[in-house]
Amino acid sequence: MDLNFTPEEEAFRAEVRQFLKDNLPEELTTKVRNGLEFTKEDIEQWHAILQSRNWLAATWPVEHGGPGWNATQRHIFDEERSLANAPTVVPFGVGMLGPVLLKFGTEEQKATILPRILDGTDWWCQGYSEPGAGSDLASLKTRAIRDGDDYIINGQKTWTTLGQHADKIFCLVRTSTEGKPQEGISFILVDIDTPGIEMRPIRLLEGGYEVNEVFFTDVRVPASNMVGEENQGWTIAKYLLTHERTGIAGVGYSTQALIELRALAKKLKRRGKPLAEDPIFMSRVAEIEIDLEAMRITNLRMLSGGGAMGTVSSMLKVKGTVIRQAINDLARRALGPAACPFPSEEVLGNLAVAPPEAANNAASYFNNRKLSIFGGSNEIQRNIITKELFMG
Structure with missing residues (x-):
């Protein structure tokens, strides 16, 4: 179908096709085609292949290690990737946290965290949903109480996708009970190796292991790990979910x-x-x-x-x-x-x-x-x- 792409856009499409032809491993396309489960090593391999061309973080600007693509180029890349039976990019670091830090993070957070996402040093997962707070996310109960230079977190998250591979988790936590529920939520970054965190697998209907539940018991996190201002988390969450929903x-x-x-x-x-x-x-x-x-x-x-x-x-x-x-x-x-x-x-x-x-x-x-x-x-x-x- 003719969607009236410009000659420059069609040239970009040809560049993407050639890159996939030259660099996409056959064993990965076989897994995509047959709906087989990817290992952590598979995903890391694909991310590294894309990053060798600065194509991993499709929405990031050039100055932070992204390709600087416009929205149409991102659409073309995603379409050609799918047609080639290439894996998707695991979104939690590059597609969710990255854009959040670019908009709300401090300069130190950007300089420290963004490069580690790109080179695969850190693997992030998402701590949003709770047993009683899924679509009604504003009712979340996981608490973060300020204690000097730290926050102490207690609560539970669920449906944490690929958390078994992750070493970091970004979480929505309740830092205030005053006013509307949305007004007391904050966005904080947590090392999964921190004492007091337990991750348990959830087996899915078809037998796969993709999601987890995460328990926080007196988990001490530096206050510098807060993204944005305290109680600004709902604004950040909505911004992040806009990126997630578009990709879905x-x-x-x-x-x-x-x-x-x-x-x-x-x-x-x-x-x-x-x-x-x-x-x-x-x-x-x-x-x-x-x-x-x-x-x-x-x-x-x-x-x-x-x-x-x-x-x-x-x-x-x-x-x-x-x-x-x-x-x-x-x-x-x-x-x-x-x-x-x-x-x-x-x-x-x-x-x-x-x-x-x-x-x-x-x-x-x-x-x-x-x-x-x-x-x-x-x-x-x-x-x-x-x-x-x-x-x-």
């Missing part, structure tokens, strides 16, 4: 997933004919394709205005996750019995589906149910959109 839209991911779904439909047969000739199934594919095209255009319109903020990021998050889950669902339906977590060779043989194409479909389907929950559930995002657009 996953235009490039859905584009590649739809290509693979169409290829699968040509290979599978129903009643002696390829599934690609089934009018009901293909009408569902067409509906998703139309929605994806509309979202891509909306995303590009947003980029032309300088980036996603406010309700736009919420709309992209809602629509993007609905589309991604719809593609997962259609792939599961197409595979039928072969979509089970551990299909037998007999089942796979009867359906003429190679094991790599089917063996992890159920795991991907179940895992991606989370997309409409994290980053602020879709129900909450719809409330935000309604309030801001129709209620002022």
